[in-house]
Amino acid sequence: MTTNEPIGRFRFMNEQRVNLDGFATPAPELGLVAFNGLNDPAPSLLITDGRIVEMDGRSEADFDSIDEFIARHGIDLSVAQEAMEIESADFARRLVDPNHSRKSIVRLASGMTPAKLAEVLSLLSASELVIAMTKMRARRTPSNQAHVTNRSDDPLLLAADAATAAAFGFRELETTVPVAADAPSNAVAVSIGAAVGSPGVLVQCSVEESAELALGMRGLVSYAETVSLYGTEQIFIDGDDTPWSKAFLTSAYASRGIKMRVTSGGGSEALMGGAEKCSMFYLEARCVALARAIGAQGVQNGGIDSAAVAGAVPGGVRSLMAENVMVMLRNLEACTGNDALMSESDVRRTSRTHPIFIGGSDFINSGFGSIQRYDNMFGPSQWNSEDIDDFLAMQRDWGVDGGLRTADEIEVARLRRRATDAVSAVYSWLGLGDFSAEWADQAVDAAGSKDISSGDLMLPLTAARTIMETNVTMLDVIAALAENGFDLEAQRCLDMLKARVAGDYLQTSAIFDEEMNVLSLVTDPNEYSGPGTGYQPTPERQAQIDTIRQQRSVADLLVEQQGFENKNIVVAGPAEVSYDPRDVVIGVSPATGKDIWVTLSGLSVADAIKEVLAGLEEEGCVGRIVRVNDSLDLGMIGLTAARLSGSGVSVGLQAKGTALIHRRDLAPLANLELYSVAPTITRELYRMMGINAGRHAKGATPEPVRNPYSDEAIEARYHTKVVSLVAIERNCVTDAAPEVLELKSL
């Protein structure tokens, strides 16, 4: 060893994907610390004559604009005194104690300062955060949000993907643009696609604040989210807003009956170099307090674009979840991050999401990438279309409602076609652009924009300009849908406009179910108070969670096996004892030639038998196929066969492929050789088994055979099949004596 190369074990470890992630040594002076920053203040609140004159260690003369807004609007003075006097540890315990109601907690939290809530939540362990989230989220029914974007702002693909996302259960769809000026086109395409997929799906288009509001005013989107807050004044100003402008913006949305939430997230200030030596969590506590102060109904946080910054420091991932719980304590809607991809490691990104998935939030992901990673114009998400089946399996594993459901392939194909048809019709009707049939066909089939070669890249921009110049509103889109026979979609788009008049979806945590009922803090409050309370899926919803398209029943497998029926395996007559020393019996299981035709490796049972016969022949032996009807136990099959065998040696073969070599003087469960991992047994191995059985019969030395090695999750792949195949075998068991089988094609 003359080089400085690490030893093999560390070279190997270094190559693992997790080591592509950056891990930072905590640097408190840069704000690179999750909790307990250098400048984090101790909680304090001083009220004189009904006015806050000191908050979190700062007197009012020194308030920055964030302090000022929180102090003047964000603290409920009627409970502040009482709330601030509660020991932080005491209050922290209430968060996980079913005897303290959510209502009593949010009442007190509304009188607490940012530093106080930061102190409280820093006391919760990871598992306590899960309980707190279960109990404290505003809406009883959890839900989820999707990103729907693509690299070329292709309206047909956006619509098809929006319909698909709705079919998978997402209740909010967020789009954005690689080309800013395309935004109006994206908003129209995604709104139409969403309406094709389901009633009541909320849609937003994330762009610059004024532009986003303008889209909302035209009815082209139904909610807004990208209203960013920051925890230090300097970074706030760098974001071209103040707490006052954000408060006004919040009211502007409400004045048009449009739902909105704000966006913040720990680590953003450190990322932008303006953390003022405070911890990420404390700065986020200021953002959340400000969100409540300006009157926003909800917050998207949990790192968001800076999740990887928090993820780089000790305890950072825990702080991301604590941010979400803080939003819930402030009695606001929590859209809980799990948005920007925070790790190259599948293990780490799952670990980051899992407690929130288990606890349940208003939106588990504040952007599950329903499209492929490369098409996500927010950047790859923590979860992407690559992971939808994983997510559905996780829901099923834990019996957890993460907001998604399995979508039927034929139905999704139908929805995608209808979405592209609807967008083509509307764009053409409104003079926004014309799509070729080939483009539409490709969009229906596409798994991503790379599958589309016939798009016109200029069309979205032209369409967007026309929308702005001719002042297209949602009313025009509805009329165009109706004129072209899309009455259902026209009605669904109209229902979203009408919802603005009622205003019920402006309340905290509001979504629509598929019957257009508003589910919110008001109509669907979370009243968790221990086991058996709180959200329980309806039987219908539980069935959606439990039923994934990959599941197979015994009946399914039976049908699958019948597809491979081989009429050339026939019964020749009763099996007699042989006295020929070259005779080796191949004992096969009861379902052989009846219900099971293919082994777990995919090789047909007939081919497996043929290979064994050929191997025996190579050794000068003669194989005889005998079906043992009264047992499905491989040892008993082998022993029964050996007792009929002239050589006293047999091969036992279950139709699923498991095999052994047996001898008549051995105990049933003993054997000479066992080939136990049926899915990995190849043709060559069955041949080798025949050869070795022949050598055992002759008293020669067999080749040592090793069961093939695999690092795949063989058991995960096959165990459910094994259970079904064994059940099929059991149904074939009878009292009938052993019978000789023939392979007629031989």
Added chain:
Amino acid sequence: MSSQVGFSGKNVSEVTVESIRRGDVTLDDVRIHPNTLAHQAEVARTNGNSQLAENFLRAAELTGLSDDEVLRYYDALRPGRSSSQELMQIADDLMAIGAIKNAELFRQAADVYARRGLTAK
């Protein structure tokens, strides 16, 4: 029970796909009415969020402004856009149309912006 009356005064039940197709509907028919926002403010207060209630009341005041006016006022509040005097002027304009809570917001901003250096340079 939430109101069914749009900003224009038309009952939203009269708005149908067919009436949109005929061109009988304007965006004001499907815009929220200030009374509805006042009602939602009460709901928010009952559900433990007086700040959300205040927001709805500010929003109710803004329903009377055109989209362009709303966007212009928003822009005026962004950092470095307005002098204290300009913010105070908007506050007066808002007072004149009865937008008391928004006027107060602008007055506060004028004060804080001056102190924190957020006024137009």
